[in-house]
Amino acid sequence: MxxxxxxxxxxxxxxxxxxxxxxxxxxxxxxxxxxxxxxxxxxxxxxxxxxxxxxxxxxxxxxxxxxxxxxxxxxxxxxxxxxxxxxxxxxxxxxxxxxxxxxxxxxxxxxxxxxxxxxxxxxxxxxxxxWEMEGANCILIADGRSGDVQRVREIFPGNDISVLEYRDAVPITQVRINLGILGFPEQEELVQSGLSSCEGLGLATHCRDTCFRDMRWLM
Known part of the structure; x- marks a missing residue:
């Protein structure tokens, strides 16, 4: 990137x-x-x-x-x-x-x-x-289409998931997956595996992907 x-x-x-x-x-x-x-x-x-x-x-x-x-x-x-x-x-x-x-x-x-x-x-x-991250929730954010929401819920059945709809020129559906309060570095693998799961669905998991990517992939 x-x-x-x-x-x-x-x-x-x-x-x-x-x-x-x-x-x-x-x-x-x-x-x-x-x-x-x-x-x-x-x-x-x-x-x-x-x-x-x-x-x-x-x-x-x-x-x-x-x-x-x-x-x-x-x-x-x-x-x-x-x-x-x-x-x-x-x-x-x-x-x-x-x-x-x-x-x-x-x-x-x-x-x-x-x-x-x-x-x-x-x-x-x-x-x-x-400056510490202890005591705060770790939240995965991923951008995609409205049809991706159910697939995300199936992958993260036990997590609190919120959905935001952005009415841009090309509409964006953003899912937010709350992983809860994690201990680092011991539980950092949970973050990486979660990102891999979202990317496996074709979702954008970083803000730069959404800002600079040709958004026709969502159409």
């Missing part, structure tokens, strides 16, 4: 696969966040959330509340083919922001990441535990 993203100087975080949904209470925007450097997120302060909302073109909306869920996944790894298991995984934050509904919301923001140049002041850089 020789393709890479061009990250602008000053970029602290990348937003991935942002979606909006609307209900009677307003708009909810959900997405993944990865670090573009050494910064991390804890609870996300208001200034950080407002910059994220603006980066997604929703500056006219006001954040009413938000949640942050930390996990790790090989899908966003900077070096998916590295020898060290730590380099084949990435810490990820799943965020959901409820907005007041003012302004025009989008359905799906697109496959390419969006840059954010703001930091989260709730994160304490001196907290060494924030």
């Amino acid at each position: 020789n393709q890479s993203f061009e990250i602008d100087s000053g970029t602290e975080f990348l937003i991935w696969h942002a979606q909006c949904s609307q209900d009677s209470a307003g708009t909810v925007c959900t997405f993944d966040v990865t670090s573009a450097g050494i910064r991390q997120i804890k609870d996300a302060d208001r200034e950080f959330v407002e910059v994220v909302v603006s980066a997604l073109g929703l500056a006219e909306s006001t954040p009413l509340g938000w949640t942050v869920e930390r996990f790790y996944s090989p899908y966003y790894a900077l070096s998916p083919d590295a020898r060290a298991w730590e380099d084949r995984l990435s810490i990820v934050w799943r965020m959901a922001i409820r907005l007041n509904g003012v302004g025009e919301a989008f359905d799906y923001f697109g496959r390419m990441p969006t840059s954010v140049d703001q930091t989260d002041d709730t994160w304490d850089q001196s907290d060494e535990s924030s």
Whole structure:
């Protein structure tokens, strides 16, 4: 995999696969966040959330509340083919922001990441535990077609599986397989075997595959 993203100087975080949904209470925007450097997120302060909302073109909306869920996944790894298991995984934050509904919301923001140049002041850089993956779920993420979901469920019958539908120019069905809290390096083989199973179904298991691959393979 020789393709890479061009990250602008000053970029602290990348937003991935942002979606909006609307209900009677307003708009909810959900997405993944990865670090573009050494910064991390804890609870996300208001200034950080407002910059994220603006980066997604929703500056006219006001954040009413938000949640942050930390996990790790090989899908966003900077070096998916590295020898060290730590380099084949990435810490990820799943965020959901409820907005007041003012302004025009989008359905799906697109496959390419969006840059954010703001930091989260709730994160304490001196907290060494924030760098650990212990206590967080390991989630495999794989992109494919809607017809792949049942086959994934058959391969992972005992795992919690969530499905996201992205209405891009070519629709993408993304499955998220929760492997639970694993111990490394002893249980790293579970991650690799899971990835092999997904790839055996023809699914894309890394974000770069989905961003740079000719998506006609899904048609």
